[in-house]
Amino acid sequence: MGEKGKVFILLLLFIIPLYGGCGKYNEEPANDLSVNGDVQEGEKEDLKKRIVKKVDISKPLLYRKKLNGEIKENGRFxxxxxxxxxxGKLVIDFTLENVSSKTETITFxxxxxxxxFIYNDKNELLYQWSEGKMFTMAIESVELNPNExxxxxxxxxxxxxxxxxxxDEGEFRIVFKVTGVVEGEDGINEDLMTSISIDMSENRD
Structure with a gap:
């Protein structure tokens, strides 16, 4: 066999393993970034389903606090x-009632x-509901008629x-907020965010 034939065979022996290695590499799955928490897949939530004419408070509540007991003269909510x-879980209910005389719009x-957010008795943040979650980017509005x-x-x-x-028998402070903006207001409406302090040890079974 001539010198050219030997060189050709050596080149083949060198190239074939490289080609095979590249093929194996491409078959391996990519390392996708993982997110701890729920991922919203882009399904559009029907906000109208969250609007109720009358709030159901038939279930026994360990703690309950109504904010702004006296409605402001020009109050909306x-x-x-x-x-x-x-x-074994803490169930948190938040309601926002339109107490004005006209339809109010909240945009998300x-x-x-x-x-x-949930804090302990030392005011240290224990938990944030949205942490680790991803949400679709889409503008949507909900209209609340009077008394809805x-x-x-x-x-x-x-x-x-x-x-x-x-x-689960400790002391906690819960801060809850609606992430929307009220139409016609420049800043954040304070009624869209509120808090409550609870002492679970007072309600042992």
Whole structure:
């Protein structure tokens, strides 16, 4: 065999393993970025389903606090925040009632409608509902007629941001807010965010 033939064979022996290696590399799945928490897939939520004519408060509440008990002369909304323990979880209910005489519009800039934060008795943040979640970017508005109520429910399983179990008989402060903007207002309407302090040890089974 001539020198050219030997060189050709050597080149083949060198190129074939490289080609095979590239093929194996392409077959491996890519390492996608993972997100801890729920991912919204882009399905459009029907906000009208969250509007109720009358709030159902038939379930026993461990804690209940009505804010702004006296409606302001020019007030638009009446907010209400409550919490109860159910099946080892803290169930949080927030309602926003249109107490004005006209239809009010709340606009959301994404698929996120609300957020809530839970602090311990040292004012340390234990949990934030939206942390680790992704939301669709889409503007949507909801109209509230007079006396209609927007209702949101959130749950916390007494696990903190680091994945540690939290004493379910401790003292907590819950801050809840609607992430929308009220039409006709430059700033944030204070009725869209409220808080409540609770002491779970006072309600042992």
């Amino acid at each position: 009446q907010s209400n925040l409550s919490a109860r323990k159910d099946d 800039s994404s698929g996120q409608r609300y957020d809530f 109520t927007l209702h949101f429910t959130g749950m916390w399983n007494f696990v903190d941001r680091r994945g540690n179990k939290v004493d």
